[in-house]
Amino acid sequence: MSKLPLSDTLASLRTAHRLTQEEVASHLGITKAAVSKWECGQSMPDISMLPLIAELYGVSIDELFGRSGDVTQEEADAIYLKALSLLGENRASGLDYVDAQARQHWSCLPVVRLLAMAAFAQIAASDGFEARPLVGDAAALAETAEKLFRRTIDLGPQGAPSQTDILPLARILQWTGRLDEAKALVEHLAPSEPNLAALSLTQLYLEEGQQDAALETLQRQLLVSLVEAMGTLAALAPIADDKQLEEISALAGRMQASPEYVALFPALLPSVFYESAKRSAEQGDAGEALDALTSLSEAVDGYCGVLLHPHNVSLFDRIPNLVWEEPADSAAEEERTEAAAAIRQTYASRLADEACWDGLRVEPAFKEILARIGSEAVDEGHYHE
Incomplete structure (x- = not known):
């Protein structure tokens, strides 16, 4: 009988783990002859044995049959x-x-x-x-x-x-x-209290003289906290009352006063400014609405600019795997370009379709803002620089 691919795999795994056929047989509760037949390709293990064999060698069942999970x-x-x-x-x-x-x-x-x-x-x-x-x-x-x-x-x-x-x-x-x-x-x-585990871990590292590990832990915690805070603000904006929305807008502006911090959560300012403009339009305040829409168009430029030409905060130098990278190849660059176009299209469609903007559609300023938001030419990513 011709050798089965599984036979070579079983033999090489046993050798790599420095086990004898007797030891494998003892572990699996079978005879040495059965192990020998598997490795010679004269028979196949019963299907019920596969999980035990995989566990013995620390591999998946897929890997036993040559289907490696290793993908770059x-x-x-x-x-x-x-x-x-x-x-x-x-x-x-x-x-x-x-x-x-x-x-x-x-x-x-x-x-x-x-x-x-x-x-x-x-x-x-x-x-x-x-x-x-x-x-x-x-x-x-x-x-x-x-x-x-x-x-x-x-x-x-x-x-x-x-x-x-x-x-x-x-x-x-x-x-x-x-x-x-x-x-x-x-x-x-959903947390019910502040998570202080990172601070506790940092203290342990510092007391052991492991400053690099402490720095990485704190940078990671700070990044996560900022992203969570910005995401929460974006989610709050549509359901907050008018006074709270003003405070959210002010806080969001302070948190993203430079391109590096826009990059942490680029959807924040567009979300907040859109909601501010919508509230003003619904209340009949055309001037406030147009001002907020102007801010929205700048924020959309910033959002798309981050996708195409990301800025990173130097404060997070110890965790490069968690911040933006320049596109590695043309495919990644194309994907980001398509994502930026989709963001513009989303906001342009909302301005074109939602009834709250009906009173502003004749305004030249509204038409200019709509054209700017929908334009894919604005991609420099120099928001607030």
């Missing part, structure tokens, strides 16, 4: 970009590609997560998104994304799923009519 970041990014492109061009072809890649890389966390994110990113732009629960293309994408996000949770550390997976999964559950399940998934993540 460059390869994973290429899969993500192709999935995103295909899903945008032809939904059926895109889903077929995502399914095929998921089957091939089912044990590779980075690839499965990127495929989930690609499917999730297309839901809001698909037919059927406005319905609750989702229908049509949006429902199909949600089903695929949910399956993939659940898989990433299974692949990740037990008991500590990443918010990168939990938060979009919760939105999918909400959109598909499972609000209680969505809330249960997220509620325990």
Whole structure:
């Protein structure tokens, strides 16, 4: 009988772990002859033995059969970009590609997560998104994304799923009519008090003379805290009363007074200025509305500028993996360009379609602002410089 690929794998794994056939047999509760037959390709392990063999050698079952989960970041990014492109061009072809890649890389966390994110990113732009629960293309994408996000949770550390997976999964559950399940998934993540663990860890590092580790810990905590604060302000703006909205606008402006800090959460100022302009327009204050829309157009320029030419705060020099990088290649640059265009289109469409702007549409200043926001030519990224 010709050798099976699994036979070579089992023999090489045993040798690498410096185990004898007798030791493997003892661990698995079988005979030495059975192990010998596997490695000679004369027989295959029973399917019920595969998890035990994988555990013994510290590998996945996929890896036993030569399906390695090792994929470079460059390869994973290429899969993500192709999935995103295909899903945008032809939904059926895109889903077929995502399914095929998921089957091939089912044990590779980075690839499965990127495929989930690609499917999730297309839901809001698909037919059927406005319905609750989702229908049509949006429902199909949600089903695929949910399956993939659940898989990433299974692949990740037990008991500590990443918010990168939990938060979009919760939105999918909400959109598909499972609000209680969505809330249960997220509620325990919302902090009820300040998290001082990073400060405590820093003190431990300093007392042991590990200043570099202390600096990295504090920079990471500061970055996370700033991003959380900016995201919270953006979420508060639409539901705050008028007086609170003024305070939010002032605080957001102070927090993002330079391009480096815009980069921490570039959606903040556009969100706040849009809400301010909308409130003024609804109250019939055309002058205030146009002033806020002018600020909005500048903020959108800043948002897109960050995507195309990111600025980073030098304060975060110890955590380069958590801040922006210049596009590494033409594909990444193209993706950011497309994202910037989508942001402009989103705000331009809201200004063109929402009824609150009807009283301003004849104003030349409104037309100029609308044209500026919709223009892809403004990409220098020199906001507030």
